[in-house]
Every structure is written in C-alpha cells, then in structure tokens.
Amino acid sequence: SICLEITRWVICGLIGFLTGLIACMIDIAVEKLAGYKYLAVKQNIEKYTELGGLSISLILWAVLNSAFVMLGSLAVAFLEPIAAGSGIPQIKCFLNGVKIPRVVRLKTLVIKVFGVICSVAGGLAVGKEGPMIHSGAVVAAGVSQGRSTSLKKDFKIFEYFRRDTEKRDFVSAGAAAGVSAAFGAPVGGVLFSLEEGASFWNQLLTWRIFFASMVSTFTLNFFLSIYHGKPGQLSSPGLINFGRFDSDVSSVFIVFRGVLGALFNIINYWLTIFRIRYIHRPCLQVMEAMLVAAVTATVSFAMIYFSNDCQPLGQDNTEEYPLQLFCADGEYNSMATAFFNTPERSVRSLFHNPPGTYNPVTLGVFTLAYFALAVWTYGLTVSAGVFIPSLLIGAAWGRLFGILLSFIASSQSIWADPGKYALIGAAAQLGGIVRMTLSLTVILVEATGNVTYGFPIMLVLMTAKIVGDYFIEGRSRIPGGLYDVHIKLQSVPFLHWDAPPTSHWLTAREVMSSPVTCFNRVEKVGRIVDVLSNTSTNHNGFPVVSDTTENDEPGKICGLILRSQLIVLLKHKVFVERASSRLSQRRLQLKDFRDAYPRFPPIQSIHVSQDERECMMDLTEFMNPTPYTVPQETSLPRVFKLFRALGLRHLVVVDNENRVVGLVTRKDLARYHVGKDGLEELHLAQT
Amino acid sequence: SICLEITRWVICGLIGFLTGLIACMIDIAVEKLAGYKYLAVKQNIEKYTELGGLSISLILWAVLNSAFVMLGSLAVAFLEPIAAGSGIPQIKCFLNGVKIPRVVRLKTLVIKVFGVICSVAGGLAVGKEGPMIHSGAVVAAGVSQGRSTSLKKDFKIFEYFRRDTEKRDFVSAGAAAGVSAAFGAPVGGVLFSLEEGASFWNQLLTWRIFFASMVSTFTLNFFLSIYHGKPGQLSSPGLINFGRFDSDVSSVFIVFRGVLGALFNIINYWLTIFRIRYIHRPCLQVMEAMLVAAVTATVSFAMIYFSNDCQPLGQDNTEEYPLQLFCADGEYNSMATAFFNTPERSVRSLFHNPPGTYNPVTLGVFTLAYFALAVWTYGLTVSAGVFIPSLLIGAAWGRLFGILLSFIASSQSIWADPGKYALIGAAAQLGGIVRMTLSLTVILVEATGNVTYGFPIMLVLMTAKIVGDYFIEGRSRIPGGLYDVHIKLQSVPFLHWDAPPTSHWLTAREVMSSPVTCFNRVEKVGRIVDVLSNTSTNHNGFPVVSDTTENDEPGKICGLILRSQLIVLLKHKVFVERASSRLSQRRLQLKDFRDAYPRFPPIQSIHVSQDERECMMDLTEFMNPTPYTVPQETSLPRVFKLFRALGLRHLVVVDNENRVVGLVTRKDLARYHVGKDGLEELHLAQT
Known part of the structure; x- marks a missing residue:
C-alpha cells in the first residue's frame, strides 16, 4: 500500500x-x-x-x-x-x-x-x-x-x-x-x-x-x-498573468451587478437551443465558425476604422502592435490596441495602463461589440474557452465605469485608478457568467498576486452570483452558470450539491425504480443473458438475493453485482458445472476485470450456446457482499446525502424484513428538480 | 430556509x-x-x-x-x-x-x-x-x-x-x-x-x-x-507579515530535513509526560512558568553580553531597539537584535536583512539556545503558540546554512541571498513540528505573498513530514505532529482520516459494544431512569426496538434516541398517561430541546416520583426513525468511512432480521491503533 x-x-x-x-x-x-x-x-x-x-x-x-x-x-x-x-x-x-x-x-x-x-x-x-x-x-x-x-x-x-x-x-x-x-x-x-x-x-x-x-x-x-530567454526567472506562473497590483486599494466597494453576465447566459441558452435544432450537420457547423471568424474580423476592422481615438505612443512601448492608421505621427489608435491583440494582452492593458489611456466612447463601443461577438462565439464547434472573453468584457466596462466615476469625483485620489475598476468589473462579469464563486475568487486573487483584493473580489462575485441566480433562475427556468446551462441542455443525470429544497416529503419508496430485477446467489446463465440483453432493464447494478420464494416475492438482500462484472464472468464462462468438471481451469482474478475496464464488451458480442444457457453461475464470490441499503421510509435528502458523501451509484431499498423492494440510481435522484410549479421530474437522456 | x-x-x-x-x-x-x-x-x-x-x-x-x-x-x-x-x-x-x-x-x-x-x-x-x-x-x-x-x-x-x-x-x-x-x-x-x-x-x-x-x-x-495612522493602506493582512519576497528564486532546492522538528517533538513529549506526572498543582505550574521566564531573560542576557558581534547601524534603521552595548559608536550588537525583539520582528529580519548582517557563530548559538528555550516553553501553563518560535529557529539555522553555502559557492549569485534559506528553513522546521502540510504550505505562500515559492515550500514540507514521520513514528510510538502528541496524551477518542491500515479483517461485530441497552417504542419511565442513572452504560444513544420478544431476544430496530432527548423528555414529564388525562398540556417542541443545549441537566437533578416511575413514555415521536445501520459483517474500514463521511456518532449494528445486536460509537473506532505489534487497543479516557 x-x-x-x-x-x-x-x-x-x-x-x-x-x-x-x-x-x-x-x-x-x-x-x-x-x-x-x-x-x-x-x-x-x-x-x-x-x-x-x-x-x-x-x-x-x-x-x-x-x-x-x-x-x-x-x-x-x-x-x-x-x-x-x-x-x-x-x-x-x-x-x-x-x-x-x-x-x-x-x-x-x-x-x-x-x-x-x-x-x-x-x-x-x-x-x-x-x-x-x-x-x-x-x-x-x-x-x-x-x-x-x-x-x-x-x-x-x-x-x-x-x-x-x-x-x-x-x-x-x-x-x-x-x-x-x-x-x-x-x-x-x-x-x-x-x-x-x-x-x-x-x-x-x-x-x-x-x-x-x-x-x-x-x-x-x-x-x-x-x-523567453530568461531561464530561472519564474515570473509567469500561468498562461494568463494579470501582473501585480499594488495594494493600496481601499474602498473599491462599488458593487457591480451580474446582470450582464446573466444576459450573456440567457442569450447563449437560446442560441444553443437554436444550434441543437438547426445546425447539427458538421459542414454547417464549420461554415458557422468561419462566418463568425469573418464577422469578428470585419467588426474589429470597422471599429478600428471609424474610431479616431488617438493616443500618444508611450516611452515604454507596452503595445506590441501599435497601429498608427490615421493618427498623427507618434500616436497610435487605441481602439486598434483593444482588437489587435490576443485577448490576454488586452485584459492586462485594461488593468494596468495609466488613467487616460482609453477614451470612454471607445470603451463603450468595444464592450458592446465584444459582448455580442463573445455570446455568438461560445458554443461554436471550435475548442475555445469563455474565461478570457468574459474577463475582457468585464474589464472594459469596469474601466469605463471607473473613468465615468472619476469625472464625478475627480478630487479624490482613491478613485483615480480605473484599472482597479477593470479588475472588479472583470470579476463581476466572469462571476455572472460561470458562477463558480469560491474557486474563482481564489483563482483571481492568485492571478493578481495580492490577497488584499480578495475581499472586494469575493463580495463582487457573491453579488454577481446572487443577482444572476435571481435574475435567471427566478425569472426563467434556465439554470445558473453558463456551464450549468450547457450541462442541462445535454440532459445528463448531474447530481447537485443538495437535494431540491422542497423534497423532504419524498421518500425512497417514491424515488426508487421498482420492480427491480434481482438475481439469485446461484443463477441460471440463460436468465442472466436474457436480463442483460433486455434493453428495457438498462440498470448497471443488480441486487443479489438469497432465494426467491415461491410466490415470486423478492428474497432477502445479500449482495450487489454490476453489469460489467456479469459480462466478464460470462465472457470467461465461469459456470458452476465447469468449475467442478475441469479443476485445471484458471480462476478468474481481479486482473481480468481490470483488463476489461473501461470498455466492457456489449452483451451481444458474447456467444452463449444453448447448452451453456442451462448452466448455473455462482455470484457469491464476485458480488459486493455488503451493499448500502436504506429502508423505504428514508427521506430523499437523506438518500441524496448518502449518494454524495459515499459516492454511490446504486442504493438498494429494502423493507423491514431486508427484502429488496427497489433500487435508487443517480438518474432517479437527478430527475427531481425545482421548476416553476415546485418539484418536477426531468426527462433525462439515455446514457 | x-x-x-x-x-x-x-x-x-x-x-x-x-x-x-x-x-x-x-x-x-x-x-x-x-x-x-x-x-x-x-x-x-x-x-x-x-x-x-x-x-x-x-x-x-x-x-x-x-x-x-x-x-x-x-x-x-x-x-x-x-x-x-x-x-x-x-x-x-x-x-x-x-x-x-x-x-x-x-x-x-x-x-x-x-x-x-x-x-x-x-x-x-x-x-x-x-x-x-x-x-x-x-x-x-x-x-x-x-x-x-x-x-x-x-x-x-x-x-x-x-x-x-x-x-x-x-x-x-x-x-x-x-x-x-x-x-x-x-x-x-x-x-x-x-x-x-x-x-x-x-x-x-x-x-x-x-x-x-x-x-x-x-x-x-x-x-x-x-x-498605524495610515488608514486605507491595507498592507498588513495578518498578525505576522513576512514582507514580500521577490520572485527570482530559481533553485533553492536544498531539502532540509525535519529531523530537528522531530527532535523537538520527542523532547517535548517526554517533558509533557513529566509535567503530567509531577507538575499538576497550579502553584507549581505558575512557578515553573516564572522560572522559564527568568531563565529566558538570563540566557538572552548572557548571550548578548558574551557575544561581540557588532554590525554597523544601517541608514534605514530597521531595528527598533538597537543596543550599542560594548560596540563602537555607530554600531549595534546583532545578537541583541535577535533577542531584544518580539519574535515576529526577528523572523522578518532573518528573512529580509541583506547578506552579511548576521555572524554565523551568533546564529548557531542563537539557534541552539532558542531551540532549548522553545522546547521547554511549549506546554507551560501559559497561553502561547508554537508557530513563531518554530519559524524563528528554522529561519535562524536556514540562514546559517545559507551563509555557509555561500562560503563554498561564493561565485554564483543565485546562492547569495541567505534570506531565502531562512524561509525554507523556517518552513522545514515548522513542518517538522506541526505536520499540517497542506494548509501550512498555503499559509506560508500567502504570508510570503509569492506563489513562486509554493513549490519549494511544498517539497520541503513534504520532506519534513516524511522524515519526521519515519523518524518518530517508525522508531518510537509517539504520533506525528506536536499537536497529535498532545492529543494522544489527553487520551481522547480522536478519529483519524482512515481506518488503521491492517484493520480489513475486523468486522463491525468485533468492534461494536455489545450487548446494547435498547428501549421499546413505549417504555416504562422507571426503566429509562434506571438506565440513564446507571453509570456503567454511559452511552449517549439508545436504539429503539419494536417489541422485545419473551425470551429476551432483541427486537427489530425502529429508531434511535439520544440521552439528551430522554433527559428533556423526563424533565418535561412527557408521559403517555399525562397526555391523555390533561389535554391542555403544552406539547413539547423543538425549542425545548434547543434551550437545554448544550448543557443538559444530569439525570440526578430530575426528580421522578415512585408513581411516575410506573408511567409509560412514547418515544416514537421523538426518536430518529431512520438511523444508519450496518450488517454485522461490514468491515472496519467501511464503518470508518461511514462515520467520517456522514459525521455519525452512533451506528447500529443489525443482523439479517434487522434485530439490534450492537452499537458502534466513536470510542469503539478510536480504540484501534497501529502500534509496535500490529493493531492494538488503546485505553481511552472517560469523557
């Protein structure tokens, strides 16, 4: 060990x-x-x-x-x-x-x-x-x-x-x-x-x-x-580096709202539904992606062209590709900087460039255009992340807000640095879109390299989450974050942190799948093959019971066996008759199960002859002898907690006499969801 | 909600x-x-x-x-x-x-x-x-x-x-x-x-x-x-502030050992045992504390007095109390700086003072003296922490090591800053003493304000932990960290992360307390009072069973009730007879239980008359109707996991027929411990 x-x-x-x-x-x-x-x-x-x-x-x-x-x-x-x-x-x-x-x-x-x-x-x-x-x-x-x-x-x-x-x-x-x-x-x-x-x-x-x-x-x-030719100078710990912020922020407590983030999610939700319906052929998807690329270039170009926001070239030349365009000599077009750059660089310059670098109108137009492009882009058939675009949008309008504020309260020096507003805005926008608040705070704090910003960033992210959750989950039926939106659209049995709030009156009896197919300790091979081949019983776990009584009542639980285990057993033909006839046969080992993992062959690929169907299989040795069980009266939140805390996939529901009455799986739990009219059952995809 | x-x-x-x-x-x-x-x-x-x-x-x-x-x-x-x-x-x-x-x-x-x-x-x-x-x-x-x-x-x-x-x-x-x-x-x-x-x-x-x-x-x-008169300048986020390290550390990969830390723990272990045996009267404790204080002052004084390590007074005057003593004018005694300061300041100067500030001999003597003092001090009857002394010892000998190394490899500039060795030494020493590696790394990284140091700090802490664990737990029977030493000496039922490694063959049957006192759904008050008054059955939870059969076999489990609940019920005299006779009686509410929390009255303080002893109490309404149960064959690691994952205090062990056969409590689990000769049972204090 x-x-x-x-x-x-x-x-x-x-x-x-x-x-x-x-x-x-x-x-x-x-x-x-x-x-x-x-x-x-x-x-x-x-x-x-x-x-x-x-x-x-x-x-x-x-x-x-x-x-x-x-x-x-x-x-x-x-x-x-x-x-x-x-x-x-x-x-x-x-x-x-x-x-x-x-x-x-x-x-x-x-x-x-x-x-x-x-x-x-x-x-x-x-x-x-x-x-x-x-x-x-x-x-x-x-x-x-x-x-x-x-x-x-x-x-x-x-x-x-x-x-x-x-x-x-x-x-x-x-x-x-x-x-x-x-x-x-x-x-x-x-x-x-x-x-x-x-x-x-x-x-x-x-x-x-x-x-x-x-x-x-x-x-x-x-x-x-x-x-970069500076071995040993370990100053860029991540792909994105926000640069270091000084720590004299004192009261950047303007609470930005997650509304824009929520808007992003709603638009993207509808767009994704549209895409699922109409753009499902690969060539259409490629064409859409190319269209977006062309439009992005055109929009950028148009904005660079029509803006006349000239800024003097700095001494330090932080911009890598300064475009002069129609500006005077020694000046560059600042709109071009925003577009003519990888987004990471743009974020950094929004955070750190000195006050006065950006024209408010430029920033406003940029925010809107980039917002529209980013919404359209996420969900395209390309590999791409949404973190940086969100940060960029947030940083742009955060900085815009900071500039506007500095017009109002120009005397106070604390309000002077719009870069900090950019940081807060970026946090708010990102928080509004993805809603992973705890790790996000830490990520942003680590990326800025200053713990002092932790508190304002946390407040902003929490506000963004609360506003976003209220705005989206309260008004519409779209789940919280952008990722949750996409998870929901895939209809997978995703288990959230807690049971739905109004589920206390539901018990295991109501949630479980029933009747459940059970096997005997020693079961006929034919029955096992039939059960596994039957597509309507697509469970992956089967309770093993001591002995089914005559009147077809379920027997006492004594174990649980998985579909994958049964398939491996069938493949190696581990039948009772064979074991006694041929002593030389190699015993099935853990290794055989491991080798088959994770792509167990389908049941159809295993040939079982008519003779073999009459054989018996002894499951006692291979089953899990102490599966977790709950009585029928257990409440849904309790079942939920067991699933989450122990990482269960199957929970056997038993009655007073320890007889199997049902089986709870992840899907049974994920089905319940709080909708408009209280608890609802979802339709889940068959995965 | x-x-x-x-x-x-x-x-x-x-x-x-x-x-x-x-x-x-x-x-x-x-x-x-x-x-x-x-x-x-x-x-x-x-x-x-x-x-x-x-x-x-x-x-x-x-x-x-x-x-x-x-x-x-x-x-x-x-x-x-x-x-x-x-x-x-x-x-x-x-x-x-x-x-x-x-x-x-x-x-x-x-x-x-x-x-x-x-x-x-x-x-x-x-x-x-x-x-x-x-x-x-x-x-x-x-x-x-x-x-x-x-x-x-x-x-x-x-x-x-x-x-x-x-x-x-x-x-x-x-x-x-x-x-x-x-x-x-x-x-x-x-x-x-x-x-x-x-x-x-x-x-x-x-x-x-x-x-x-x-x-x-x-x-x-x-x-x-x-x-400090600088409102808004939030630059001291903690009580201790290491100051910011620059991030050009490249290969401070000298792996310090946790040996000194382990030594600290062993000496302290024996010292604590000595204290428990002989210094248990308060006045003796106060006198020991005063003695240590006087000795500390004397040792410090002697070292200041006999050292003649003079350093020029810097321009910036970072030392708050520079002592000239026998040094020339314009110089100060550097040994005095180390002692004549709060430990926090000393740590910071060890980290950040420029190379050449400290004389190697001074540092060596200081390390030894301070080590001895710190070991003696921890465990005194005073409120005190061990973090800073550990850091200080580690920083001192880390810096010493750095200085020695710079003598050997004086040409390479990377080795030049002994402050970084001080940091690594401090981490190693602290890690060797307390062994909380994960949170400690993050704490140290956050305190230094530079994520680049995270990796070396983590390596050092891990090494310190491994060496320390091997050195201590391998050779002697003293548990890992200093805190664990003190926890062990208190003999409390402390549950560790995992079940002891060799406990797979133990089952719930062997671990559980048995026979266990059960109550019926409707139980005679007299019996409840007797059971609660009996000091030998000091359990806090009692299984409730449906009905005990004639031949005194335990009945089927149907709930679990706590000692504290029973006491509140007795105090309010919630008897079946009374409920029917006086309808006007106020129903017992959750509030009554909450008000009694957390200091429920002892059973002796509740007076129950002879008549009342003949009454019956209906526990159905108050018990937990779905307690967690396991079959007798469940292995100890599985029971352990249930306890940790669900935060249980009582786990009912049942047989095939759902009849109660035993009860597992925290104490039953904490009792097993890996000792010299495999698994051992510990003697636990009666808390």
Whole structure:
C-alpha cells in the first residue's frame, strides 16, 4: 500500500508535468501564429493606409482568420465533436460521476489542443484557458491508466488504477493541474477540483491534487522562462498573468451587478437551443465558425476604422502592435490596441495602463461589440474557452465605469485608478457568467498576486452570483452558470450539491425504480443473458438475493453485482458445472476485470450456446457482499446525502424484513428538480 | 430556509469581524507592553554599560519578564486551565467531534487573550498566532449560539443553531478566521478548517468559512492601518507579515530535513509526560512558568553580553531597539537584535536583512539556545503558540546554512541571498513540528505573498513530514505532529482520516459494544431512569426496538434516541398517561430541546416520583426513525468511512432480521491503533 501511494504521487507529478508542457506548447504556438498574422495584417494596413485601399486589408484579415478557424473547426466537427467548447461542462459531468463517452481519450486531447490554437490564432473572441482544464483531465486519465485506446497501446503499468474511483481521483488532479497552468493558481485549481468533484474530503487525495497543480504551474513557468530567454526567472506562473497590483486599494466597494453576465447566459441558452435544432450537420457547423471568424474580423476592422481615438505612443512601448492608421505621427489608435491583440494582452492593458489611456466612447463601443461577438462565439464547434472573453468584457466596462466615476469625483485620489475598476468589473462579469464563486475568487486573487483584493473580489462575485441566480433562475427556468446551462441542455443525470429544497416529503419508496430485477446467489446463465440483453432493464447494478420464494416475492438482500462484472464472468464462462468438471481451469482474478475496464464488451458480442444457457453461475464470490441499503421510509435528502458523501451509484431499498423492494440510481435522484410549479421530474437522456 | 442561510452568513461575518478585532487588540497590546519593557531595559543597560553594574539590568529584565508571565500563568492555572497552550489540539479535537468541556466558553477566551498578551510581553519563546485560532473558535461558538453561559445571558437569537452540527460548522469558520487573522492567509484558514474538521465537503459551508476568513483579515488590516495612522493602506493582512519576497528564486532546492522538528517533538513529549506526572498543582505550574521566564531573560542576557558581534547601524534603521552595548559608536550588537525583539520582528529580519548582517557563530548559538528555550516553553501553563518560535529557529539555522553555502559557492549569485534559506528553513522546521502540510504550505505562500515559492515550500514540507514521520513514528510510538502528541496524551477518542491500515479483517461485530441497552417504542419511565442513572452504560444513544420478544431476544430496530432527548423528555414529564388525562398540556417542541443545549441537566437533578416511575413514555415521536445501520459483517474500514463521511456518532449494528445486536460509537473506532505489534487497543479516557 505504501508502494501504491508512491505510484500515485509519481503519476500526479507526471500529470502536472505533462499538463504544464501542453500549456507551454499552446502558449508558444498561439503567440507565434498570432504574431505572424498581426505582422502581416499590420504591414498590409500600413501599406494601404495612404493608398486608400483598406478593403484589401480587411479581406486579408478576414481570410486569414477564417482559414485558421476553418482548420480548427474542421478537425473538431469531423474528427471529434466532443472536443468542442471549453470542455469544462464535460469535465464537471465526469467528476460528478456522469459517464460521457470519449471525453478523456487521447484523440480528444490532440484535437482539442490543435483546435484551441487555431481558434485563438484565428482571432475569435475566445480564450485558451478553459480547454487547458479539459487537456489536464485527459492527460490524467491517460497517464493513470497506463494505456491508450486511441493508440491501441497498453504499457502494462498502473494496472491497479483501472477502476472508476481511482481514475476519477486522477482526473480531478488533472483538472486542477489544468487550472493551475492556465491561471498560475495552484490553490485555485485544488479548490476547483474539490468544488466540482469532491464529495468526501480526502486528505491524501487533496495533497496529491495540490502536488499536481504545483508541478504543473512550475513546469509551465520553467519552460516559458527558457523560451523567453530568461531561464530561472519564474515570473509567469500561468498562461494568463494579470501582473501585480499594488495594494493600496481601499474602498473599491462599488458593487457591480451580474446582470450582464446573466444576459450573456440567457442569450447563449437560446442560441444553443437554436444550434441543437438547426445546425447539427458538421459542414454547417464549420461554415458557422468561419462566418463568425469573418464577422469578428470585419467588426474589429470597422471599429478600428471609424474610431479616431488617438493616443500618444508611450516611452515604454507596452503595445506590441501599435497601429498608427490615421493618427498623427507618434500616436497610435487605441481602439486598434483593444482588437489587435490576443485577448490576454488586452485584459492586462485594461488593468494596468495609466488613467487616460482609453477614451470612454471607445470603451463603450468595444464592450458592446465584444459582448455580442463573445455570446455568438461560445458554443461554436471550435475548442475555445469563455474565461478570457468574459474577463475582457468585464474589464472594459469596469474601466469605463471607473473613468465615468472619476469625472464625478475627480478630487479624490482613491478613485483615480480605473484599472482597479477593470479588475472588479472583470470579476463581476466572469462571476455572472460561470458562477463558480469560491474557486474563482481564489483563482483571481492568485492571478493578481495580492490577497488584499480578495475581499472586494469575493463580495463582487457573491453579488454577481446572487443577482444572476435571481435574475435567471427566478425569472426563467434556465439554470445558473453558463456551464450549468450547457450541462442541462445535454440532459445528463448531474447530481447537485443538495437535494431540491422542497423534497423532504419524498421518500425512497417514491424515488426508487421498482420492480427491480434481482438475481439469485446461484443463477441460471440463460436468465442472466436474457436480463442483460433486455434493453428495457438498462440498470448497471443488480441486487443479489438469497432465494426467491415461491410466490415470486423478492428474497432477502445479500449482495450487489454490476453489469460489467456479469459480462466478464460470462465472457470467461465461469459456470458452476465447469468449475467442478475441469479443476485445471484458471480462476478468474481481479486482473481480468481490470483488463476489461473501461470498455466492457456489449452483451451481444458474447456467444452463449444453448447448452451453456442451462448452466448455473455462482455470484457469491464476485458480488459486493455488503451493499448500502436504506429502508423505504428514508427521506430523499437523506438518500441524496448518502449518494454524495459515499459516492454511490446504486442504493438498494429494502423493507423491514431486508427484502429488496427497489433500487435508487443517480438518474432517479437527478430527475427531481425545482421548476416553476415546485418539484418536477426531468426527462433525462439515455446514457 | 433562505432566511436561515442569510442568518448564517451574517453570523459568519460577525465571527470574522470580532476575531479580527481581537487579533488587532492583542497585537496592539503586545506591541505597547513589549515596547515599554524594552525601552526600560534598554535605558537601564545603557546607563549601566559604562558603570559596569549590568547585573542590575539583568535582574530588572528577569523580574519584568517573570512578572508578566506570572500574571498570565496565574490566570490560566487558577481560573481556566483549558486556556493553556496554543489551543490548537483542543480545537482539532472539537472539530473532530470530541467533546471537551469548557473549551469554547467566553471565560476561556478572556483568559486566553489576557494570557497570550502576558506571555508574549513577558519575552517567552512563544508566538501569539496559535491562540488566535482558539480565540476565533470561541467567538464563533459564542456568537452562533446567541448566548453566553459565562455571562448568564441569553439574547434569544439564533436559537435554530443550538445543536451540535450547526455549532461545529460555525466553530470551523471561527478557527479559519483565526488562522486568517494570525497569518493574513484566508485561503490557508479555509484549508486548515477543512483539514481538521471537514469530512463531508459542503459547498455553502466552505463559502461561509471563506467569508469569515476574509472579513477577519480585512478587519484586522483595516483597524491596524488606522492604528498605524495610515488608514486605507491595507498592507498588513495578518498578525505576522513576512514582507514580500521577490520572485527570482530559481533553485533553492536544498531539502532540509525535519529531523530537528522531530527532535523537538520527542523532547517535548517526554517533558509533557513529566509535567503530567509531577507538575499538576497550579502553584507549581505558575512557578515553573516564572522560572522559564527568568531563565529566558538570563540566557538572552548572557548571550548578548558574551557575544561581540557588532554590525554597523544601517541608514534605514530597521531595528527598533538597537543596543550599542560594548560596540563602537555607530554600531549595534546583532545578537541583541535577535533577542531584544518580539519574535515576529526577528523572523522578518532573518528573512529580509541583506547578506552579511548576521555572524554565523551568533546564529548557531542563537539557534541552539532558542531551540532549548522553545522546547521547554511549549506546554507551560501559559497561553502561547508554537508557530513563531518554530519559524524563528528554522529561519535562524536556514540562514546559517545559507551563509555557509555561500562560503563554498561564493561565485554564483543565485546562492547569495541567505534570506531565502531562512524561509525554507523556517518552513522545514515548522513542518517538522506541526505536520499540517497542506494548509501550512498555503499559509506560508500567502504570508510570503509569492506563489513562486509554493513549490519549494511544498517539497520541503513534504520532506519534513516524511522524515519526521519515519523518524518518530517508525522508531518510537509517539504520533506525528506536536499537536497529535498532545492529543494522544489527553487520551481522547480522536478519529483519524482512515481506518488503521491492517484493520480489513475486523468486522463491525468485533468492534461494536455489545450487548446494547435498547428501549421499546413505549417504555416504562422507571426503566429509562434506571438506565440513564446507571453509570456503567454511559452511552449517549439508545436504539429503539419494536417489541422485545419473551425470551429476551432483541427486537427489530425502529429508531434511535439520544440521552439528551430522554433527559428533556423526563424533565418535561412527557408521559403517555399525562397526555391523555390533561389535554391542555403544552406539547413539547423543538425549542425545548434547543434551550437545554448544550448543557443538559444530569439525570440526578430530575426528580421522578415512585408513581411516575410506573408511567409509560412514547418515544416514537421523538426518536430518529431512520438511523444508519450496518450488517454485522461490514468491515472496519467501511464503518470508518461511514462515520467520517456522514459525521455519525452512533451506528447500529443489525443482523439479517434487522434485530439490534450492537452499537458502534466513536470510542469503539478510536480504540484501534497501529502500534509496535500490529493493531492494538488503546485505553481511552472517560469523557
């Protein structure tokens, strides 16, 4: 067991290292590609500014963007549709215990990384941070299992970890490593994993997650510092770096509202429904993505063109691609800065540029345009994150607010720095959109590198969450955060933190599936095959009962056996008759179950002859002999707590005599939901 | 329920605010008192340096110190012995679910605060950070219950929260607020609470804990900034502030060992056993404390006197009390700086003073002397923390190590800053002593304000923990951390994270207490009184069974009732006969149980007449109708997991027919422990 524990640590270290490496790769690739693109467009614009043929520049820009986006979108739409979006809803589901096919395969990772490089380089209103979380999770799943289905390679290592609970633990470490690499926030990563995945607080696991996060941010930091030619200067712990804020904020207690964030979610909700209905063919999806890319380029171009917000070029030249355009010599167009940049840089300049850098009108128009683009973009068939666009929108209107406020109260010096309003605005917008408040606070605090901002950021995030929840969940029936919106649209049995508030009067009896198919301790093979083949009983767990009485009453519970176990048993033909006839037969071992994990063959692929159907199978040795049971009168909240605290998938409901009367599964619990008229049952997809 | 939730938030805000205020008060009081003391001694020394009568100064110093310590020690020894030490072991026990009398009373808080001010001002080798955690917990317990037993005042508010689970939740928030105020580490505080107290991860609770932490650090920061005359400049988020480290550490990967920390624990273990045996009378305890104070002063004085380590006075004058002593004009004695200061300041100067400030010999002697003093001090009957002394020892020898290393590799500039070695040494020493690795890393990272140090700090802490655990737990039978040592010496039923490693073959049948006293649904009052009065059946929970059969076989389980509930029922004489005869009688409500919480009257105080003994009591309405049960064959690890995940106190063991065969309590689980010869049963105190 000490050896196992050491292996776990090694795996977590590897996960952190590889995740950091991937983050580093994405960062460098995006920077290179975007650099070439901006350089080409900039030269083109400069060439044509005097000639007056700027439409050629526009076309060049739009075509370049669309080409990048097309590549990414093609890969996602045709090769691996699950790699679309940020992947955070999928990882949330995975950590929650919902099984989503192909979500942690190597192929998904490759497409995801390629897709995110393309979409960020293609100038879409997206970030590269969200997909890092998914990437970390895939790395974790791959490394911990010691094999890859995509590559058809089994390294014959880490075989012990080939089971659901262990795999999930590692995936949560991977997700944390992803957050850590994306934002340079190892503690935030740990909290993210715990918020989404943990039910039972496990000290050692938390430690390992923390270790993976630390290794990840350190690896990224180390390699980036080498890439930037300053080895050893570890100053960029994450993909995004907000720069350090000074700590003389005193009363930035203007409470921004999460209304804009909520609006974002509502529009995106309807848009996603529209997409599910009408844009489900891959070529249409690719075309939509290209259209968005072209429109983004056009809008940006138009805004740069029509704005005449010239700012003097600073001494320090913080802008990497300052566009002169129609400005006087020694000046640059500040609207161009906002668009002509990767979003990360724009956020940073909004936070840190000195007061007076931005014109209020510029900022206002920018906010609106970018908001519209970001809403449209999220949900496209490209790999992309929503963190950075949200931060950018929030930062822009936060700064706008700060500037307006400084007009009113110009005498007080505390109000002078609009960069702080930008930070608060960014927090509010992001909080309004994603609603992961606890880990988000820590992530933002870690990214700003100053604990003093923690309190205002927390207040803002809480307000954003409350306002957003009221505004959305109160008025409409759309669930809270953007990720929850997308999870709900997938109709998966996602278990929330608590049972629905008005469910106290519901008991296990009402919630459970009944009647439930039970097996005897020693069961006929034919019956097992029939039950497993029957598509209407699609349960994955079957109670084993001592002996069914004559009048078909269910017997006393004595165990629980899983569908996957039965399939392995059938495949190896572990029948009572055979065991006695051939003593030489190899006994079925734990290894046989592990090798089959996680893709057990379907029942149809196992051939059982008519003779064999008459054999018997002894389940006693393989079943779980002490499954968790509850009496029928147990209330729903109690059942819920058992499920969450113990990470159950099946709970057997018994009567006074310990006879099986029903079975509660995740789906039975996820079905209940508070709707407009109190508790409602949801329709859940058959996964 | 929304209203309740808002109340919880308000209470957490209050807890944070009050904890921050107390921290602020302690800080200011210590600074003032220590300032007066040092000023007096300094003037005295300066006066007598030329005259040659320095022994008078020594006596003055020793007397001043002893007087302060005597006051603190008197208060602790005679008024509230539970206020001794840092209080962290007690809070760990409380959060673990062990009930320790008087640990969260207002009186304890007052004595604690007074005691810690006295012992720090008295120059003992102690810190004021540990007691803050206890203080926060007391504040939380007091505020959340809306009344104080010490003041005999009931504010009639927050009555809903008068039960164990709610109170424990608030206390964990209070402990987090305490950590947060002590170290300016809100996230570290949250993690501390979770590490020590959480078993079931609860999103909203974590949020509230975080809120309390944030409010606490913000309050402290705010009031201290006002006190220091710079309102709004929130730069001191905690009682201790390490100052900000630059982030060009690249390879401080010298792995220090936790050996010194382990040594500390072993010596302290034997010392504590000695104290328990021989120094148990309050006056002896006070005298020992005074002796230590005098010895501390003498040792310090001797070292200052015999050292001739003169350093030039810097321009910036960072030292507040530079002693010239026998140095040339314009120079000061650096040994005096190390001793003639509050430990917090010394730590900071060890971290940040430029290379060359300290003489290696000085540091070596200082480390040894301070180590001896700190070991002797911890466990005295004074309120005191061990964090700062540990940090100081570690910082001193870390810096020493750094200086020695720079002699060897003097060419490389990376090795130049011994302050970083001081930081790493401090982390290693603290980690070796307390072994709370996860929250400690976060606390130290937050206190240094730089995430780049996270990785080396984590590695160092892990190494310290591993070495320490091997060194101590492998060789001797003393448990890991210093707090665990003290918890073990108190023999309380403390539940660790996991079941002991070799306990898989133990089942519920072997662990449970049996036979167990059961009650019938409708039970004779006389029997209840007899059972509760019988001191040999000191269980707090009693299974209720449907009906005992004639041959005295136990009946089927149908509920669980607590001792406290029975006592309230007896007190209000809720008998079946009375209910039918007098309809006008007020029904017993939840409020009656809450009012009695947490100090239910002893059974002896309730008078039950001979007639009443013949009455019957119907328990059906009051019992918990669906208690958690397990079959006899359940393994110990599984039982353990149920206890930890669901926060149980009683688990009924039933047979196949749902008949009660035994009861598992915390004590039954805590009894098993891995000793030298495998699993052993411990003797536990009767609490």
